Amino acid sequence: MDRPDLDDDETGPIRRITDEVSPSPGHGTSGTPGAPRKPVRRTPAEGTRRAPDPARRRTDTGPQRVPPADSRGDDGPHRTAHTGSLRGPGENSRAALRRRGDTGPQRAAEAGARPRRKAAPETPEAAHAGHGHGHGHGPAAPASKRVRLLLIWLLAPLAVATVVGMIVLYPWGKAAPTSVVPQGTPVHADITATNTGPCLAQGQVQVGDQTDPDAKPCLTVELTMTDGPASGKPLRLTVPIEPSTPRFAAGDAVVVAYNGGNADDPASFQLVDFQRGTPLLVLAALFAVAVLVLGRWQGMAALVALGLSFVVIALFILPAILAGENPLVVAIAGAGAIMFIALYLTHGLSARTSAAVLGTLVSLALIGVLAAIFSAAASLTGLDDSTSTLIGSLGHGIDARGLLLAGVVIGALGVLDDVTVTQTSAVWELRRANPDLTWRELYSSGLRIGRDHVGSAVNTLVMAYAGAALPVLLYSSISGVGLGALLGSEDIAQEIIRTLAGSVGIVAAVPVTTVLAALIASREPAAHLSPALPRTG
Numbered sequence: 001m002d003r004p005d006l007d008d009d010e011t012g013p014i015r016r017i018t019d020e021v022s023p024s025p026g027h028g029t030s031g032t033p034g035a036p037r038k039p040v041r042r043t044p045a046e047g048t049r050r051a052p053d054p055a056r057r058r059t060d061t062g063p064q065r066v067p068p069a070d071s072r073g074d075d076g077p078h079r080t081a082h083t084g085s086l087r088g089p090g091e092n093s094r095a096a097l098r099r100r101g102d103t104g105p106q107r108a109a110e111a112g113a114r115p116r117r118k119a120a121p122e123t124p125e126a127a128h129a130g131h132g133h134g135h136g137h138g139p140a141a142p143a144s145k146r147v148r149l150l151l152i153w154l155l156a157p158l159a160v161a162t163v164v165g166m167i168v169l170y171p172w173g174k175a176a177p178t179s180v181v182p183q184g185t186p187v188h189a190d191i192t193a194t195n196t197g198p199c200l201a202q203g204q205v206q207v208g209d210q211t212d213p214d215a216k217p218c219l220t221v222e223l224t225m226t227d228g229p230a231s232g233k234p235l236r237l238t239v240p241i242e243p244s245t246p247r248f249a250a251g252d253a254v255v256v257a258y259n260g261g262n263a264d265d266p267a268s269f270q271l272v273d274f275q276r277g278t279p280l281l282v283l284a285a286l287f288a289v290a291v292l293v294l295g296r297w298q299g300m301a302a303l304v305a306l307g308l309s310f311v312v313i314a315l316f317i318l319p320a321i322l323a324g325e326n327p328l329v330v331a332i333a334g335a336g337a338i339m340f341i342a343l344y345l346t347h348g349l350s351a352r353t354s355a356a357v358l359g360t361l362v363s364l365a366l367i368g369v370l371a372a373i374f375s376a377a378a379s380l381t382g383l384d385d386s387t388s389t390l391i392g393s394l395g396h397g398i399d400a401r402g403l404l405l406a407g408v409v410i411g412a413l414g415v416l417d418d419v420t421v422t423q424t425s426a427v428w429e430l431r432r433a434n435p436d437l438t439w440r441e442l443y444s445s446g447l448r449i450g451r452d453h454v455g456s457a458v459n460t461l462v463m464a465y466a467g468a469a470l471p472v473l474l475y476s477s478i479s480g481v482g483l484g485a486l487l488g489s490e491d492i493a494q495e496i497i498r499t500l501a502g503s504v505g506i507v508a509a510v511p512v513t514t515v516l517a518a519l520i521a522s523r524e525p526a527a528h529l530s531p532a533l534p535r536t537g
Helices: 014-021 054-059 092-100 105-113 124-130 145-169 277-322 327-347 351-377 385-394 400-433 439-468 470-477 483-488 490-521
Strands: 185-197 218-225 234-240 253-258 269-274
Touching (some): 145 351, 145 490, 218 253, 277 400, 327 351, 351 400, 351 490, 439 490, 470 490, 483 490
Antiparallel strands (some): 185 253, 218 234, 253 269
16 A cells, blocks of 8 residues: 655655654654654664674774764764763754754754764774864874964064073173182081080190180081092081081081191181082982882973073073173073973973963063062062172172062972963863863863962962071061061062062963963864874773
8 A cells, every 4th residue: 555655755765764763653654744753763673773893892992983974964873982872863963963054854854864874994093083082191292284383473583582682691701700708619528526615726725624604615526538638637626606506526527618728727627517418419319210200201301301490590590690691681581491491391392382381481571570560669679698698709799689580580480380381281181172162161161270270389389488488587576576567678578579479470370371272272173182192992
């Protein structure tokens, strides 16, 4: 018996397929031509669903593979790669049709009735190009051409300015300054015995037991020189016992300053300090081992970057400041060089790292401007005890306030690197997890992550400055002046401006870096978001 509802109409043979899938009288046997039919889930007995391939299920351990473009139009039931469960046509297929502009009922019916085709085997390259998220274990993929061009236009002028600044500021051909105050040549010695008694000059002998009760005692130290012009010879020195004098004892390895006089005369030597080389080397080795065990090759790169940072400080920043250059300008140029070296060497040459570099540069400039404005407004001179000692040793003046600002910039650099790298990594992972996010959505999500990071980063900077200024804080607390006068003193006000200017820069680094990362990441094609070296299993 002929069924009129099975005749071809404008919907073509798709109408018949829909009715075969849905033979129920309540679904598909009546209605207007071209109306979409809701497909009924087929059972395995109907022979329309293939059994899962055990070999494919065992080998596919990565994230869900997106079918090729010629098979994604199927609006019928399909399985997810993770659970193998059936998913109805209500979400992915309709969303895909809407993205293509096919919103009419006829298109929906065609998509729901088009027979599924067996997908061709995927190559690893095709699989990574077809999905917008990855494991995230490997290094960042190379940026696309348009992103590379954008970053080159942004970063190349800054890198050139950093190099030019270092060349101009370096004291070419100038002799290294020396201290006008004699410091002596350090030599090593071992203490063999100590004795506490009256302060007697060399060769003087005490007669009787009568001593001045108000006189301060002295420590007589017997040493054996281990290097220098009197190596292997015994030496006896007298050291006044003051509250600020180190407590030396027999068996200590000490440093003695030799003033260049007669090596047999004890007056040519002065007991200075303890030898600390061995404990420092052991701790440095322990630090390096910990970084290598946890970070492996990236830890090795971080250690190399740390060493190069010290090279920049020792061979550029210090000589340029001592030669009389503006300390703040020198610090900005040196901090820029340290930032380029440390970030790119540790995290790789990628768009993600470049976004962190941009955010760090902007934040450093903001910190320098704020510190300069408020140090001038607060009439800070920068002449604390250490700076006064430096000026006395140089024999000429130095920009003490600029030296203060330079310390603010360099001190905030390490914390800024941490904040900016974290923010760019968060934005890139959000983009990788959902390539459809716009830059505004990436910015909003990344900013929510950054708010949690700001509190801990600011607290880190405050505690670092408070720990460095702890003796000053203790001295000020016993001075007997009011809180206002205490906070307004030179030493305390310096630390306050260091802390607050650096903290403002760190807070600003979160939105600045996040918006830069969102703008750059949103322009990355989905194929460039997966790791360059994916791992499975």
